[in-house]
Amino acid sequence: AQPVLILAIETSCDETSVAVVKDGNEVLSNLISSQIETHRAFGGVVPEVASRKHVEVITLVIEEALSVAGVEPEELTAIAVTQGPGLVGALLVGVVAAKSLALAWGKPLIGTHHIAGHIYANRLVTELKYPCMTLVVSGGHTELVQMEREGEFRIIGRTRDDAVGEAYDKVARALGFPYPGGPHVDRLAREAEEAVPLPRVWLEPDSYDFSFSGLKSAVLNVVNQSRMKGLTPDVAGIARGFQESVVEVLVEKAIRAVKSSAAKQLLLCGGVAANGGLRTLLTARCEAEGIELIIPPPVYCTDNAAMIGAAAYVKWIHDGGTPLDMVADPGFSL
Ligand code: KG4
């Protein structure tokens, strides 16, 4: 059979990424142009700036992705793009580029869900066994997603306030680190001798939901109280206390979700899946419970287009393409 070659475009936030993915799991190229340096001066992603930066580089990144893959436009099966969720202006740049190429090259278009992308990053690593459970932890999302079969998603738990990555970034900022602060907090937490005690938020006993804003406020209180007393806050101890609290709740809820379902595998995904503390505890707990755990390598955890190519393949196989009049949808649901 002819290979399915998908050109995938991801511009939902602050990375312009384009990939060529063969048969849904073989990455022929995966280029990522990051805007982090630009946004750092503002302490976070500025939507208008993100859109402009995507416009500046997208054509180049597309050409480069095809060239690295050694694939000619005629050989492509379809053009995939992140349709949502994300920043609307940023999504629009990718969607307009994908539609233009689909029209110009006479190829089908595949509108893809960003979180389906994060989940199917795991498909680039190994074959998935259904039913399975996914813990999605990113800058914009914190969800437990149950999948009975390929292409079907049921969200059984989600954050009621901040996403976990967002909480990391806010805590990092309070501790004096630049955006994105997650990796700084992670490093400090692992270097710290002792943890500053901080609360764990479990919510109702049977709930798979999460809440991180109270924990974030508790961190801000500790920092402010030290400053008011003229003391330097124990930055490392706070980072460790925060990380232990977050990771313990994420891990225990994910394990409980797997054990109370028929899930054959637990998948981890999203930018916070790069967190050392989370990877270590989740790995240990899954080993103890006899649960098969899959974690993609860091490059497929943070935003990238290869994961969009993997998700687009699944959509293509089951549902075919998306009409060309589709629109970028910042609130796109799974
Ligand atoms: O998935 P992602 O690249 O973008 C979204 O779709 O949101 O996730 C970015 C988030 C940021 O909040 C960043 O601080 C966080 O992932 N992050 C981390 C680590 N690496 C990235 N958080 C904690 N520990 C890390 N090592």
Ligand code: ZN
């Ligand atoms: Zn993402």
